[in-house]
Structure formats: structure tokens, C-alpha cells
Amino acid sequence: MSAATIQKKADVLVVGAGIAGLQASLDLADQGKQILLVESQPSIGGRMINLSKVFPTLDCASCITTPRMASVAHHPSIDLLTYTEVNKIERVNGKFHARITKKPRYLDETACIGCKRCEEACTTYLPDEYDHSLGAKKAISIAFTNAIPQYPVLDMDECLLCGACAKACPTQCINFMQEPQEIEAEAGAVIMATGYNLTEISAKKQYGGDKYPNVISPLQMERLLAPHGPYGGVMRPSDGKIPDSIAFVQCAGSRDKSLGVPYCSRVCCMYAIKQAMLLSGSLPIADITIYYMDIRAFGKGYEQFYQNAKAMGIQFVKAKVGRISEDENHNPILRVERQEDCSQPEDVTHDLVMLSLGMVPAWIPDRDGIIPLEIGEDRFVRSVNEKVTPSLTSMEGVFAAGTMTGPKDIVDTIVEAGAAATEAANYLRRQEGR
């Protein structure tokens, strides 16, 4: 242990501050448990804060997530660490010991007032990962408008070292020499809520997702539809044209053994339908087509949501898209084989195409280390009692919340996060009784 290592103690260590980690932390903290919540990104909120609206209610995603983010940040029983990585968790004599690294933001968080003057002064522009590279950020920037906490991160790899940010800072909080901070934590239980990634847009070579600017991912489409999206409306990335014809290609990253993702990602049909409905609202005269294999509308109100989309004039075409190319104006051309009526392959040109990519685990124990939990054939963490207590993992005292055990929608994620919190509280009580 180095002299600079910080020691922390909590009842429960929660890894990941997306909607599952936030919910589990709040449920436990409201019971009086001390929580150490660790998030690798500069802000809490996870994927959900990135979305426009949620299905099937079309509620604003930010309006659901932001109050929980604020509650977590202000809760007296939650110790929140952002921009921080958990390196290792070990179970010793019934307690969990974690080695954690707080990455440098290159500023003193106790002095920063979140005024953004450093960001305004910076002259280096970079692709903004929050907008999935559709928009731009500066080399020193706050992650997004309603980020929590409101501290910027300086990207030292891209920084020009011009000193403009330091000169602009009214509190002199910039520290170009800041080092990572090592932390050791002890907790009675652990909740892992590490979330999901989407399959790579480049994975299916025949769709050209990495080559064609107007073939975009679902999360890019979410940003286009968000009220504070990068373009201020729905436009296509190649030239800012407001699209007249938009296509959705379903199962573009799931149910595909060639990608190593043979399972259904469960939510793609619904998010595509939701996005199509939102597009129909913002671009009323646009043609919107969903190319699908099957529509899987499994949850409460989902079938009605699908029927409503059809009634709105969204075209559902049962077809396989064999490949995508583009013309000289970057219009994507889809090679389509219909599975109903005429099956003669045809080329259909659209202005913008969204590939419904599949869900894969963001953290895989045997690939990424940290803690050796068992995984299933699908590489998601294996729940040892999936039907009755899905949050139980293969290690006693470690509980899973959200999409780390498999693809699921936001409703199920929040419910399972609550279940993980209850299981963790029960486990702590049993431990205290020993």
C-alpha cells in the first residue's frame, strides 16, 4: 500500500452507476446502508441518460434518470466515485476487499465550480463520445449538460498544453501534473451493475456500418432524436440533409452465429419501433420502413405499441437485408429479399439507415478480470437461480443488477436492481447474525 492510498469502508460496494446501479444504491441507502458507488465514466447515468424517450410510454428518459442521479449525488449514505475503475475485488474472511483507481481529471474537484470557462477557452475539438461522434467536444469538457458531477475531464492525450484552460479558470483548479489516486475499499457485499455494450457497427462487413456515414447505430439515432441532440434535429451525418426516407434493419447484431451473438437481444424490435414513431412525429412526411425477421413485442403494452406504429403509417417489411452499399450522394442502397409476396431480391435506396445492433455484456469476468464470476454460454454473467432470484451470482455476497446477466429492457432492469438490493440487504443481515 502506498502512502497516498485512500482507505474506504462501506456496507455495499456497487460497481456501475447506470440506472441499475443508481436504483440498487438508492434502495440500500434508504435502508440506512452505507454505499460506495463506483462509476468508470465522468458522469453517472449510464446508457439511459443518453436516450431520447423510453418505450412503450414515450416518457422522456432524462426525466426518469436525472432525479435518481441527483438523489444519489446528494444522499448522505452514498459515497460516489466517478471516473474511477475497480481493478480487483477479493473475498477474504467473508469481507470484500477492492482495489480501485480514481483516474485523473487534471483538476482539483474540491476547487472546481463547474463554470465551463476552461471548456470555452480550449481550442482543441474532438469527437464527442456522448453523441457517439456525431458531435464535438473540447479537449477539456464536462461530459454533457446535465452530467453529475459537473466537473470536466481534460483529455491529456489530446491536450495541446497551451495553458488556455488554466488561464481561464477562476479558481486555479487545473492541475496538469495530477496522478491517478489509488483507493482500497472494504465492503460486506457487492452489487455488480456493469451494463451492456452494443455489438460493433463494423461487425457485419456486408452492412458497411463503419464505411458509410448514413448507416448509423441505435444510440446515434437516439442522439438525433434527443431534444438536445448534436444537430438540433434529425439530419443525416454525411451532409445535414433532413431525411425523407429512413430504414431500420432489424437483427443486425443479434440472432447471428457468425457474429457470436446467436441470441435475441430482446429490446431491438421495441427500440426500433419507438424510434420510428418518434421520427414519424418529427418528420411527418418521411417514409419510414422497418425490415424485420420477426417482431418480438413481449412486454406489457408492447403489442399495442407495435400496432400503434403500424397505424401511424410505419411500414413493416418482413425481409432479410443481404447487404448495404451507397450511391455517389451517400444514400444507402439496401439489397432486400422479401419473405412475403415476391421474394425477388431488389435494391431499395434510403436517405438514412439505422442498424438494430445487439446487446453484449460490457464486462466479461474471464476477459476483463476484477472478480471471477461464472458466465453463461452467451458470455453474460450467469445467474445461479434465474427463475426465482435472478440477482444471485456464483459467488456468495456478490449480486448482479441489470443487463449484466442478459439483455433486458429498462423496466426489468430497474425491477432486478431492486431485487439485487434486497438480496444484498438480506445477505448482510445473515452475516451480522453469524
Place this chain on the structure above:
Amino acid sequence: MEEEKKLSYTEQIKELRARRGEGSKEKQERSKEQIKAQKAILAVIDKEAKTVPEIAEATGMNTQEVFWWITAMRKYNKVSDETKKGDYIAYRKK
């Protein structure tokens, strides 16, 4: 770490530039290119609002690059949306 904090910004920057060596020059060149691209676009939309294809034609840049810069400058309050011209939005320097 305490000792490092005592360094002035100028000293910190000097030390980090020395550690970077040639890497610093590459970044400065890239920054100059970025400034050049912004200036070229802003010059075209200084007096009159123009669409991305119109700006691309006037600057010789490709439409995708122009749109990315318009998006960036729009975010940082250098450019505003003006009118709709056909299927495109026309932008103007603020």
C-alpha cells in the same frame, strides 16, 4: 503529488512538453488545421446563411467534414440555425 502542485502552470506545461517531445508539434499542427477549417467555414457564412452543401462547394471541403464543424461551432455558440432551404438548414455565423 504535493510537490507537483507547487509548480506554476508555466513550469508544469514546460515539463510536460519536454516529456512529449515531437508529439507536441504534431498536436499543434492538428490544431492549426482545425482553426483553418473553422475560419474557412465562418468566412462563407459571415454575411449570408448557407447550407452544408453550399459551404462545402465554397470551401472545397467535403460535406461530412463541413457538417461536423457546423455541429461543433453550433454547440459552442459560433454558428446559429437560420432558415430551412429545401431539405437543408442554412447556418450563419453568430
